[in-house]
Amino acid sequence: MYDEIDKEEYEGHNQMWTPSLQAIPMPGIRRMINMAAKMDDVIHLSIGQPNFPTPQHIIEANIEALREGQTGYTMDAGLPELLTELAEYYSKRYNREITEDNILVTSGATEGMFLALSGTAAPGRQFLVPDPTFTMYAPLIRMNGGEVKTIPTRPENGHQLDPQQVIDAIDMRTFGIVLNSPANPTGAVMPKEAVEAIVQEAAYRGVYVFSDEVYDHLVLDDMEYPSVIRCTSDLDHVMAVSSFSKTFAMPGLRVGWIISSQGAIKKLRRYHMFTTSVASTPAQWAGVAALRGDRSCVDDMVEEYRRRRDRVVQLVSETPHLTGYWPQGAFYILPALPPNTDGTSVAMRMLEETGVCVVPGDAFGDSCPNSIRLSYSASMEDIERAFERMIPWLAKQKF
Numbered sequence: 001m002y003d004e005i006d007k008e009e010y011e012g013h014n015q016m017w018t019p020s021l022q023a024i025p026m027p028g029i030r031r032m033i034n035m036a037a038k039m040d041d042v043i044h045l046s047i048g049q050p051n052f053p054t055p056q057h058i059i060e061a062n063i064e065a066l067r068e069g070q071t072g073y074t075m076d077a078g079l080p081e082l083l084t085e086l087a088e089y090y091s092k093r094y095n096r097e098i099t100e101d102n103i104l105v106t107s108g109a110t111e112g113m114f115l116a117l118s119g120t121a122a123p124g125r126q127f128l129v130p131d132p133t134f135t136m137y138a139p140l141i142r143m144n145g146g147e148v149k150t151i152p153t154r155p156e157n158g159h160q161l162d163p164q165q166v167i168d169a170i171d172m173r174t175f176g177i178v179l180n181s182p183a184n185p186t187g188a189v190m191p192k193e194a195v196e197a198i199v200q201e202a203a204y205r206g207v208y209v210f211s212d213e214v215y216d217h218l219v220l221d222d223m224e225y226p227s228v229i230r231c232t233s234d235l236d237h238v239m240a241v242s243s244f245s246k247t248f249a250m251p252g253l254r255v256g257w258i259i260s261s262q263g264a265i266k267k268l269r270r271y272h273m274f275t276t277s278v279a280s281t282p283a284q285w286a287g288v289a290a291l292r293g294d295r296s297c298v299d300d301m302v303e304e305y306r307r308r309r310d311r312v313v314q315l316v317s318e319t320p321h322l323t324g325y326w327p328q329g330a331f332y333i334l335p336a337l338p339p340n341t342d343g344t345s346v347a348m349r350m351l352e353e354t355g356v357c358v359v360p361g362d363a364f365g366d367s368c369p370n371s372i373r374l375s376y377s378a379s380m381e382d383i384e385r386a387f388e389r390m391i392p393w394l395a396k397q398k399f
């Protein structure tokens, strides 16, 4: 079944496309979802988006904007009201001055990372990228001729990125470092000291830090979120990217942003105009409502993710052959199967035989082929049902 889908959708090379486009790997997540779509009674622990409804006041603001004729383009940097709200919000949150000129509104964090990485990756420039990590960074860097040097993280250390390892990996060719905390697919949250050490060394060595902070509000333990913005004296060497997608459960509305120095934002604005022009105007009004409105909806969602995280960690510890750890953020855990197990084959057989859909670790890099990503952006009931199927099935496997 897998071979069929693979060939149909991704291996039909066509002379029309550039070698770099043809080199984009088939996303491991899509592979599993495609397989699952052909089956009945599947429980998904594979989903990378919130399973909560978008808060009502945000939906109302979107609809209201449409009714009021807010259907034209906004300014290229973003809707002025949204830029003002974001500037105020970031200045307060990180206790430093962030102005409208430090912000570019994009179509989600995806466009933010796309602009930041493809606007800087080039032959001769090396980027340090954690492994495992979110699927888009390495292909984007390579598509633009850049070189990727991976920094592996390990389940034994809760998939914490070791700042010393990152610093030691910087060499003459290193141009940038990609960070993603809380992390997809591991749920790891970097402590402030680690972010500070990397950001400060990078600034000293003239290396740029590209920080994907899309899960910045989904920190499930009692800790202050260490954005790179909090850990740097100036914004010249950092680009922080985030969005409304995960925090406010509105990924389909496609509004995100980049925060950086005024000079970088000026350059990125031009690239943005050539890429998506502007983010959706009514969706930007929905973003204004998200920032102006009552944020207890976010606290409620975080509380529920926390409850699920606690339960999933417990269930993983009761599952034969799975080794977990304590993920502190986002809504993922990447437990390991025994060493040298092929996580892809296990995930596919488990889907076929139990109807539980997870994502194999090799979808996120080369360092965790024996792991599987479980997303707890699923109801507690589905989580319980999924483990009721997984536990006896895994108990029967011989690795």
Ligand SMILES: Cc1ncc(COP(=O)(O)O)c(C=O)c1O
Pocket: 048, 049, 107, 108, 109, 110, 111, 134, 180, 183, 184, 212, 214, 242, 243, 244, 245, 251, 255, 256
């Ligand atoms: C680490 C990471 N960055 C970016 C995104 C995409 O965010 P957005 O919806 O804002 O484009 C995702 C979505 O799963 C993600 O996990």
